[in-house]
Amino acid sequence: MRALRSAQRAVIAETIAVGSELLVGGRSDSNSLFITEALGRLGIEVRFKSIVGDDQADMVQVLKTAANRAGVVIMTGGLGPTVDDCTREAVAKATGRRLARRKAAFDGMTARLAQWGRTPNKGQLRQATIPAGATVVANPVGSAPGFVLAWKGATIVTLPGVPREMEAMMTESVIPFLADQLARSKQAAPQPIIRHTFHTWGLPEAEVDAKLLGLIPKGLSVDVGLLASPMGVLVSLTTKSGGAESVSGIRLASLVDEVRARLRDCLFAEGREAMEDVVGRLLCEQRRTVALAESCTGGLIGHRLTQVPGSSAYVDRGAICYSNQSKSEMLGVPVVLIAKHGAVSREVAAAMAKGIRERAGVSVGLSVTGIAGPGGATETKPVGLVYVGLDGGAEGSLTKEFRFHGDRSVVKQRSSQAALELLRRWLIAHGGAASPRD
Amino acid sequence: MRALRSAQRAVIAETIAVGSELLVGGRSDSNSLFITEALGRLGIEVRFKSIVGDDQADMVQVLKTAANRAGVVIMTGGLGPTVDDCTREAVAKATGRRLARRKAAFDGMTARLAQWGRTPNKGQLRQATIPAGATVVANPVGSAPGFVLAWKGATIVTLPGVPREMEAMMTESVIPFLADQLARSKQAAPQPIIRHTFHTWGLPEAEVDAKLLGLIPKGLSVDVGLLASPMGVLVSLTTKSGGAESVSGIRLASLVDEVRARLRDCLFAEGREAMEDVVGRLLCEQRRTVALAESCTGGLIGHRLTQVPGSSAYVDRGAICYSNQSKSEMLGVPVVLIAKHGAVSREVAAAMAKGIRERAGVSVGLSVTGIAGPGGATETKPVGLVYVGLDGGAEGSLTKEFRFHGDRSVVKQRSSQAALELLRRWLIAHGGAASPRD
Incomplete structure (x- = not known):
């Protein structure tokens, strides 16, 4: 040393x-x-x-x-x-x-x-x-x-x-x-170490890394850190103590702006905010309410949204519909639709989101159906196949297909993140147009 | 050193x-x-x-x-x-x-x-x-x-x-x-280090510690470890490498038996099993199905039960009923019952468990309603007040009151653990008497 x-x-x-x-x-x-x-x-x-x-x-x-x-x-x-x-x-x-x-x-x-x-x-x-x-x-x-x-x-x-x-x-x-x-002490006061974190979703670590290439000018003592998890890739900028060149607030702020610009397609939160905080804040700001229809996530999305203090203002309810029968009984998904397309399908995800939105009388319904594994896969539907549905009534609806890798727990985590990200983007796109509760 | x-x-x-x-x-x-x-x-x-x-x-x-x-x-x-x-x-x-x-x-x-x-x-x-x-x-x-x-x-x-x-x-x-x-190497082969873990719920760390007083005979190289978390107190027995006296399998087995006896009132699992694994195993063995009605846990119980591979065999559905209206609409809890006793009450917990059991047609309904905080407390109902309800139809029903300390996340965790523990004890007490699904 x-x-x-x-x-x-x-x-x-x-x-x-x-x-x-x-x-x-x-x-x-x-x-x-x-x-x-x-x-x-x-x-x-x-x-x-x-x-x-x-x-x-x-x-x-x-x-x-x-x-x-x-x-x-x-x-x-x-x-x-x-x-x-x-x-x-x-x-x-x-x-x-x-x-x-x-x-x-x-x-x-x-x-x-x-x-x-x-x-x-x-x-x-x-x-x-x-x-x-x-x-x-x-x-x-x-x-x-x-x-x-x-x-x-x-x-x-x-x-x-x-x-x-x-x-x-x-x-x-x-x-x-x-x-x-x-x-x-007789030494000059050390500069505070400032750490700025960015939370991304949707790109593998190597691609996030590639986007940040050449970010830090030579000689500037700022560390760039990356950490991948099932919830996405975390990026951090940290000014170092005792570095070669001290980093002023202005220089760091311009680096933060640069990271935001480079990661704009995959950045969902910064600092201590988690996805559920961001979604909660948007729902609050737009005075919207949400209801969930969860199959393979089994309650994880509800759990995450309700971790946020004050979430009772915008989380109305959720249906954990694990059995096919419960999808029909709790959400009104037609039995024939499940028979025709299977419970894990774009069509059923759409019907689940619509069903929970209508029954709860909320602004937006969010649904997930998929195969978390290790069992349940078929020849055409592998473990990790997941459909997310969102229904905003008159404001439109959408579904998205994902193919995740990982064990049961990882698939559940990724599915919950994908669903909340879909909701986050939808809320941003549909800004002020909140429909009042029935 | x-x-x-x-x-x-x-x-x-x-x-x-x-x-x-x-x-x-x-x-x-x-x-x-x-x-x-x-x-x-x-x-x-x-x-x-x-x-x-x-x-x-x-x-x-x-x-x-x-x-x-x-x-x-x-x-x-x-x-x-x-x-x-x-x-x-x-x-x-x-x-x-x-x-x-x-x-x-x-x-x-x-x-x-x-x-x-x-x-x-x-x-x-x-x-x-x-x-x-x-x-x-x-x-x-x-x-x-x-x-x-x-x-x-x-x-x-x-x-x-x-x-x-x-x-x-x-x-x-x-x-x-x-x-x-x-x-x-020319050395004698080292003894494998054996670690046996016990998971307890319901007693504070100091009381678990007191129950284990004098467990290890003098000179025997076995470590007793305790670790408290919101999910309970973990106890471990670990044989040490290079200890003063080597521990034979028979001696360790008798210590394990002794720990089981001393902790019998609070022991819910051993080794890698979590509470949700134990409950899942009992439900499987008894060919029972379960449905959930979660208010303050917001889906956490459903998430935990569905972390276990194969849980679709016994988890039928869950209702995350955060709003009062959803408790009535999804579970049939009478509006007047909520008005009279409040959503966080023994009576509403009982009605939630009964409602979800009947609607799902399962053997047992499990419910939680409580105040996770930081908001929502009243003069008579503090943060951490939680009611768990269980309804087994003809096999009877029960409710239990808890007063937990900690922040929102801790109250949610403890509530989910308390509910699953109530279910575990009920399943053990009601052994083979599974009622078939309607």
Whole structure:
């Protein structure tokens, strides 16, 4: 590793997540996004992420490595009351500090437990022991206190792994502490790291990549990132800390405009907005209501739309019509139509969208029928064949055919995304022309 | 770090995931679960997990640290055709090897691209360059080859980050290679690491923890792990590699039995089964069909049940009845009942379950109505108040009230889990007495 000057190291961060279960994976890691963004606003860049089990010797090793390459180390987890929780002990051991019960930690914890009508047990008393010289970080949400410790030029921060607690402690204590530390240092204040994300749908990663060729002028320290998932390809522009040439807001804004222009055919959202947020916003703005008729997606579109707070204003209802009989009974799809074209057909998708729109009396009906697999395919209808239907009454209707690759879960995800994208485009095209509810 | 004898180090693994987007997080990491389980069957324990961006110097640093503490290092990602992809270069640099185009890598890649009707571009030609002395790992699914390299007593494996490609290459090449390497070594073959997981619902983590107190006899090298999420508390028993006392199958089996006994009131599944798998299996076995009436879950229960292959055999339909009007129109819930008790009430939950069962002609109807938040609360009905209803016709009906904490997404998840758990218990209690479909 190239030797880092302390000015550089001060703006490099590493996160350490503690917990044997985390080594196994399989869960979404929401803490990283929060920590990366919060530190980025201070100009501190998360460059390394480590995950280690509840083994104290392993934790000591990981912590020493981190403090050597990063100026800010954020450790989450392992502060609980059970014997497994040994983050306090590991930090004390790595830094050669003694653990002792601290009044600030003890008082905060007992006050919190008292609110819940409890008194601390033996394990919880351990939670109030903190390495000597560390500053206690109050936990405004839970019982486990955290702490901040300066060691060999690095700032070591330990916080609970529970997202709600970690976020509150970062916001209320750690970020102000780090901001103050940067302000006091003799170095020039680092530029905030700005990350702008773009969400695209409909093009493979390689084609999105090709569209962005030559985007960044030589010497400008902006990273372009791409990440493909069943929901589309995410593109990010990130200004780097300590880059060769600092990026002004104006230069980044013009790059953002350039990306928008290059990706205009496949861009559906930016920043924290997901497809369901965008569709929800358009439905709200246009005072429209929607009803769903889902076969192969099985309720996923309804689930996604209703993840958005306030969605009850525009989601009226949905029919999950898995059986053929339910398509006829719930949506009025003629039995003969299903017999003639099959349940997975353009005709049935159209009838489903029309049926739910009419029965619900909403502005627009959206339908999906397809073969999610692994079973259900025929010679002419392979797994991944999906039809999306949209019915806007007097404003017209349309259907679209898709052939997706992937397992059942991927086909469901892609189908839901394709349906919502069809709705998004339709809403944009049909702008202000909302028809009132019957 | 304590000095590790090579016999120990050979059974310690580290995974390194490469990609700047991964540092930001927010996505579920499915690769770790697969790698941990596959290596565990060989007796190799993943003890460290690192994530690093596309910066070559950072990658070199992380790789050197990993190879120093782990005998097996699995690197995923950064093997693609774009300039950002520099895993090959980083491994070459860290190990002091030269990169050169290798016939095995080139032939495999061009053959794969030819299947897709393409010829390699300049970026893809780079993918066929491999560090000197490395063994090429064929990619049976995609175009990027991987490689295995022995360096300073560690085995460094590089694979694409795409789960499907990584899994195929691990299964077909890497695992047999590592098994062979272990067999040739003069050390005694390591015991496979066995991990048994239990899924519980209804008790907080601290209470599950208390039930497991004193479970593991002193000196026995079995780890007990707990991980809380909105879907419940996961408990795992893991035998450790190189532990003080090896754990025989009989001893582990008796521990598994003991856990089952201690957790019997809250245990709903084991191993890879999720709640929707268990409910699906019971519905199948009992030849029953189910229909759903979802208000605050908005389709999530339908989505979860239909994630299971073959679920079309027992999921007939679902009504996502978000508006009050839809509860009456789709389920026949009397308008006066809603006016009298409110849409979020025990009475409406019961009527919803009955309505969907009767209309669908299925064995059992399942309903949820509640306040997911953040809006919608009243003085007597707080956010998180949820009613679940189940109607089994002649076999009886029941309702249950819940008061959940958490944000909109958490309340939806917990509500779906509570509803499926109610159904699971009801199916077990009503065993063979399935009523035929009308």
